[in-house]
Amino acid sequence: MARRDKLLTSPLRFAPTESPLQSFVTSLSTPSILFRSLSAAAVLAVLNVATAVSIGTLVFSGPLTSFVSLGIGLFLVATAVTGFLVPATSGYKALLAGPRAGQSPIFAAMAATIALTMQGQPTETIAVTVVAAILVTTLVVGAFMFTVGLAKMGTLARYIPFPVMGGFFAGLGYLLTKGGITVAAGPLVEAGNFASFLTPDVMMHLLPAIIFGAVLFAIEQRISHWLLVPTFLAAAIGLFYLVLWAGGSSIEIATQQGWLTTFDAQVTSFFPIATPSQLPLVDWNVVAQQSGTIVVLCILSVIMLLLDISGVEIIINRDLDPNRELRSAGLSNIVGTFVTSPLGFGAAADTAVASKLGGNRFLMIAIYTMLIIAVIVIGPAPIAFVPSSIVGGFLVYIGLSFLIEWVWKKRDKLPFADVLVICIILVAVAVFGILEGVAAGVVLATVLFVHKYSQLSVIKTAMDGAEHVSNIDRHKDDQGYLDQHGHLVQIFVLQGFLFFGSASRLLEKIKLVVDAGDRGTRRFLVIDFTRVDEMDSSAANSFSKLMQICVRERILLCLAGNQPSILSRLEGLGEELELPNGVVRSFADLDTAAGWCDDQLLLDFKHGNSSDQVMNPDELLAGLIGDDRAVPVISSYFHRLSIAAGEVLFEQGQSGDSLYLILSGSVSIVINLPGGQSLTVRTMRAGSILGEMAVYTGSPRSASALARQDCALFCLSVESYHRLVSESPAEAGVFASCIVKLMAERLGRANRAVLALTR
Numbered sequence: 001m002a003r004r005d006k007l008l009t010s011p012l013r014f015a016p017t018e019s020p021l022q023s024f025v026t027s028l029s030t031p032s033i034l035f036r037s038l039s040a041a042a043v044l045a046v047l048n049v050a051t052a053v054s055i056g057t058l059v060f061s062g063p064l065t066s067f068v069s070l071g072i073g074l075f076l077v078a079t080a081v082t083g084f085l086v087p088a089t090s091g092y093k094a095l096l097a098g099p100r101a102g103q104s105p106i107f108a109a110m111a112a113t114i115a116l117t118m119q120g121q122p123t124e125t126i127a128v129t130v131v132a133a134i135l136v137t138t139l140v141v142g143a144f145m146f147t148v149g150l151a152k153m154g155t156l157a158r159y160i161p162f163p164v165m166g167g168f169f170a171g172l173g174y175l176l177t178k179g180g181i182t183v184a185a186g187p188l189v190e191a192g193n194f195a196s197f198l199t200p201d202v203m204m205h206l207l208p209a210i211i212f213g214a215v216l217f218a219i220e221q222r223i224s225h226w227l228l229v230p231t232f233l234a235a236a237i238g239l240f241y242l243v244l245w246a247g248g249s250s251i252e253i254a255t256q257q258g259w260l261t262t263f264d265a266q267v268t269s270f271f272p273i274a275t276p277s278q279l280p281l282v283d284w285n286v287v288a289q290q291s292g293t294i295v296v297l298c299i300l301s302v303i304m305l306l307l308d309i310s311g312v313e314i315i316i317n318r319d320l321d322p323n324r325e326l327r328s329a330g331l332s333n334i335v336g337t338f339v340t341s342p343l344g345f346g347a348a349a350d351t352a353v354a355s356k357l358g359g360n361r362f363l364m365i366a367i368y369t370m371l372i373i374a375v376i377v378i379g380p381a382p383i384a385f386v387p388s389s390i391v392g393g394f395l396v397y398i399g400l401s402f403l404i405e406w407v408w409k410k411r412d413k414l415p416f417a418d419v420l421v422i423c424i425i426l427v428a429v430a431v432f433g434i435l436e437g438v439a440a441g442v443v444l445a446t447v448l449f450v451h452k453y454s455q456l457s458v459i460k461t462a463m464d465g466a467e468h469v470s471n472i473d474r475h476k477d478d479q480g481y482l483d484q485h486g487h488l489v490q491i492f493v494l495q496g497f498l499f500f501g502s503a504s505r506l507l508e509k510i511k512l513v514v515d516a517g518d519r520g521t522r523r524f525l526v527i528d529f530t531r532v533d534e535m536d537s538s539a540a541n542s543f544s545k546l547m548q549i550c551v552r553e554r555i556l557l558c559l560a561g562n563q564p565s566i567l568s569r570l571e572g573l574g575e576e577l578e579l580p581n582g583v584v585r586s587f588a589d590l591d592t593a594a595g596w597c598d599d600q601l602l603l604d605f606k607h608g609n610s611s612d613q614v615m616n617p618d619e620l621l622a623g624l625i626g627d628d629r630a631v632p633v634i635s636s637y638f639h640r641l642s643i644a645a646g647e648v649l650f651e652q653g654q655s656g657d658s659l660y661l662i663l664s665g666s667v668s669i670v671i672n673l674p675g676g677q678s679l680t681v682r683t684m685r686a687g688s689i690l691g692e693m694a695v696y697t698g699s700p701r702s703a704s705a706l707a708r709q710d711c712a713l714f715c716l717s718v719e720s721y722h723r724l725v726s727e728s729p730a731e732a733g734v735f736a737s738c739i740v741k742l743m744a745e746r747l748g749r750a751n752r753a754v755l756a757l758t759r
Contacts, residue, residue: 040354040359052072052078053072058395061108063115070127094355101395102300103301109175137290163419169402171428171438177395179395216394305329306322456496458502458506459495460494463490464487464488465491470595473688477687481601483749492527493528494527496532523556525557526594526597527559529567534566544577558585617640624689630735646706648705655701659690666684666708667683692739695718
């Protein structure tokens with residue numbers, strides 16, 4: 001994009017907080033503000049008059065050349081109307097607005113399509129229909145902008161893939177360059193006839209335009225100054241008339257040879273653009289056929305406006321409400337339609353130029369608007385002296401800027417796939433047209449996105465049963481058996497969106513794990529869907545294949561997670577496949593599923609301890625301590641305790657006065673949450689120990705303990721422990737070592753789980 005379309009950031013001096021009327025009066029009465037506003041308005045008026053002339057000439061080229069004054073007037077009116085209404089309703093009162101060069105190829109394509117469709121009809125009828133189509137487009141786009149802003153959806157348009165935007169702007173660059181060449185050639189060429197561009201006369205007209213655009217672009221890369229473009233335009237026009245004078249030619253001859261634009265002698269003003277008497281000439285059916293182009297302009301205009309508003313925020317160093325700016329631009333264009341003003345909205349580039357010149361007041365906008373109105377009133381006479389090659393060269397300059405910015409410069413900044421999308425869109429725009437190019441880009445970007453997303457792993461964590469830290473504490477013999485046979489339980493925690501690409505890769509990874517396991521042995525596969533957002537039908541089909549594999553390999557499939565819709569769909573698949581009972585099971589969460597798998601493994605362990613079996617306390621202590629001589633001494637300081645299911649063993653926040661060995665039953669460790677809620681964090685079964693931290697540290701209980709079943713407990717109070725330490729220090733040391741070993745084992749299992757999570 002041209003450097004003029006980049007942000008020329010500079011420090012700004014803002015007006016103090018005051019009413020709009022006070023600000024306007026202050027600006028008029030302050031010479032420094034008045035001078036800066038005049039200077040900024042004059043420079044921007046020159047630039048935007050040149051832009052309006054270029055756009056109008058491009059849109060009304062070819063068979064519409066005789067109505068080029070109508071086209072120029074049309075976009076000059078837009079420069080004045082939107083240039084005033086948009087900042088007047090915007091959150092920034094010095095926002096420059098007007099027709100955008102990036103939209104001109106679309107309007108030109110629309111005009112060319114209408115001219116082709118209405119071929120053979122009077123040129124005036126075609127021209128009026130083109131004007132009607134442009135104004136209808138403006139009305140629809142304005143209404144769309146206003147609706148998007150009213151619905152506060154200003155951020156949604158930013159989800160358009162960046163390569164698609166880049167390809168679109170590159171395509172606009174091609175169309176602008178092509179349009180500049182067409183404008184420079186003028187009536188000497190036939191639309192669609194490439195050979196007509198190669199004649200010596202045409203090449204003589206094209207060469208100055210190409211040189212103008214290329215030289216201006218090259219200089220601009222080295223000199224970044226707001227006076228560059230207007231100075232270069234003035235110098236080029238002066239050089240043209242110097243060559244004309246040196247060659248002994250005249251303005252009449254230059255006009256006859258196509259160097260200068262011919263305007264209808266009866267046209268003395270650019271306004272009014274059209275009169276009510278011309279309405280019957282409009283072919284509304286042809287206008288309606290432009291609906292596809294109008295839709296593209298709706299989306300494009302919202303995107304361009306939001307991008308420019310982001311740029312303006314950087315320039316003025318404060319935030320603007322994108323939804324307000326959308327409503328402002330939409331309302332301005334709706335109103336502008338009824339005074340024959342085509343589409344226009346805020347431009348960061350022009351606003352940057354204005355800020356560089358100190359034009360940060362609405363006074364600058366008022367002066368700027370009056371200057372544009374003066375050009376409209378004076379009419380086409382002065383513009384007729386601007387050579388067509390310079391107007392075309394200005395379009396070539398803008399087009400080259402787009403192409404260099406979005407193709408050449410992006411080749412090293414973007415991934416190859418994104419650059420490829422940009423180039424394919426550019427080629428599609430050149431060969432087929434702007435609508436087809438954008439459609440091709442969206443399809444290609446979607447395919448690439450699906451491919452890239454499918455490369456992302458939906459497996460958040462993969463581990464076996466031994467690596468998973470269960471929320472169930474068991475007898476150490478049971479836990480030892482589970483650690484030894486944990487490889488029979490494979491756990492996969494999934495995340496993200498499951499679709500055909502990611503689900504296929506997931507199935508391949510699970511099959512690798514299944515194939516590497518002990519075949520012929522009953523195994524368990526746990527899949528956690530808690531972090532899965534959604535699953536499509538193709539992914540569900542992959543899971544149906546997985547279920548069939550599980551039947552063949554004697555694997556029990558456990559589905560976990562609080563995703564009822566996903567789990568019910570998978571359970572339905574199991575019913576459709578008529579799988580044997582028990583092959584697929586559903587659980588509320590991962591811990592419940594893993595705990596069930598552990599219980600199933602322990603059924604094969606003959607030394608397993610049931611929660612209904614009351615363990616011998618001395619045998620339990622002997623297993624924990626590993627010192628048979630110390631057991632009788634330590635056991636004498638314990639006492640038995642029984643609690644019924646549902647009773648509270650201790651409350652969160654109470655002082656810790658005892659530790660407990662569970663001889664039978666199970667106890668839930670519950671944390672009380674704000675709002676009367678509670679969370680079960682662990683389940684302690686027969687053979688486990690609880691409450692030991694409070695005994696050793698003396699701190700309050702960090703959680704509550706609730707009996708899930710009738711429990712038989714072996715209790716050691718703090719007082720009894722202190723007596724054990726004072727009366728039998730050796731045995732107390734053995735018991736303390738047992739507690740330390742128990743905590744170390746728990747920490748070791750937690751470390752294994754952490755390692756599994758980092759794989």
